[in-house]
Amino acid sequence: MRNPLRRFTSVLAVAALLTPLATACGGEDGDAGSDDAGIVVYSGRNEKLVQPLLDKLEKAVGTGVEVRYGGSAELAAQLLEEGDKTEADLFFSQDAGALGALAKEGRLDKLPEPVLGKVPAQFRGSGGDWVGVSGRVRVLAYNPDKVDKAPDSVRDLTKPEWKGKVGYAPTNASFQAFVTGMRVLDGEDATRKWLKGMKDNGVKAYDNNNAVLDAVDSGEVSVGLINHYYWYEKVAEKGADGVTAKLHFLPGGDPGALVNVAGVGLLKGSGQRDAALKAAEFLLSAEAQTYFSDETKEYPLAAGVTSKVPDLPPLESLKAPEIDLGKLESLQETLAMLQEAGMV
Template identity: 80%
Template sequence: MRNPLRRYPSVLILTVLLLSLGTACGIGGDAGLVIYSGRNEGLVKPLLKKLEKAVGTDVEVRYGSSAELAAQILEEGGKSKADLFLSQDAGALGALAKEGRLEKLPQTSLGKVPAKFRGSGGDWVGLSGRVRVLAYNPGQVPKAPDTVRDLVKPEWKDKVGYAPTNASFQAFVTGMRVLDGDEATRAWLKGMKANGVKAYKDNLAVLDAVNSGQVSIGLINHYYWYERVAEKGEGSVTAKLHYLPGGDPGALINVAGTGMLKGSEHRSAALKAVDYLLSKEAQTYFSDETKEYPLAAGVTGSVPGLPPLDSLKGPEIDLGKLDSLQQTLTMLREAGMV
């Protein structure tokens, strides 16, 4: 039997064993709707309290990283008590879909979101979107490049920052592998390393490094800039954002999303939960709290200065194919990037 953890780092095995103990101690059962959430508890707990009222049943939530929880669901198989998986990224949903662990959702739910932001098999749907961008210091960079592929050129030596352990950076690299192939992506990573790319602990640290002039360009998600502006005021943020054109891998539009587990004991409640997460209230919550893009039709964000989602030219990619995290991590290690 194929090991379902093979695509995940081996360090997750301990996490799976610990989470299994939680299942043995009574998670799920008759507690009502059980949600495995890869989204941060501090972010989504208030929203899930509202979801509980909207669905009309008790809701029990298990929190962890999306990769860890996807591995846990695969390990549990048909015995999983999870009814709904709330993922930080499309790759973890794609991994579950590939193993046949997600139930197809009704078209009434799927149809609320553009096809490119949901599973090609109709078994998961995106809830909020985030865009990869280049943050740049205008005092050092008169014009940011229009492709991440140019960042290996000598003119950008020692001038680029990134967050290697961030899941969104790793998803971007996975997207480049899907779009450009492994050989080209490996060459790009080695070129970045040779060109003196600088590692930071997270995206905000990358943005702050650009803002202070430590580096000229940073690879981040769009919403970190908008969070900093909301926190400190636009006048205090020197860095600007460049949205890459032409379907560049560096313009990947990834999503947080949800899927219902096959064999859910609370199917009706799970479907109500999906529809609530696509409601105006929930979609507006994601926009207001995280500065991400709402994905449901008819809902627009209120973040000042945020370009409309349909104006962006992200690459054409099946987001479910971002599931090969282990291969990406191996490639990053081989290139000396993590």
């Protein structure tokens, strides 16, 4: 779920040379796409986070299930390389961008309206070929012992008062998706200028979002760019009194308030479409949606399921930017811009 994507710019050229991905949840070596083997799921979600849920797929779909884990961008590239010969029946992506890349190339099958209709329109593909199953919000974590409040826009982080006080995780997929969203919302030139401004302002790089949050919590930096659930996971582990950092949900449709989704799409040409569709439906079931809420602290997206995470603002109350999440597929351009700015 938190996989570095630096290699994505060249992975299309080498996808055919990738070593076999780790497998779980049944299935036998070879013949993975056959009727006897059941369905094959390519999962860009972290195995430790979602395996307990995916272990229940076999019972839900009534056939064998094999899960192959990897980074979402790498798996999307591999699926494009494999084309019609892929053994995959279902793609479970960490973010909408990888699904958008497959949709753009016509590799995803249409989903039935009853499945799409379980989720608000902004959290599914505009072409009806993928659907979000859980949501995450970009937020600013801040240390109240260092600053009275966080700014109301990520654009303000380039101002002199934030010099050397901001942390980020440049190789994190969600950070890169956020930058892609800024490119879509603000344009190429404005995003390039913002990245240069952040670099010049001494932004501090960390390996992952947990490290960013730890740095904010300890006062090493005053503000950090993360996803909301890292803070809620930390509070669940340590208790509210054990966490100094606070969260700021950005207002006004700011790019820093992007709501991204994990989602699923059915691969075209799958010989197991019915079973793969049942798997997608299971991930939108009350059981799975409750798992995302309770275990990963993400937002459930299907109607009828409400998060019970303490103090988590309702999803509908957030002022997220209006964006077609499928347009987050232009990750290669984002990586090139980050490299140009010296941010990765």
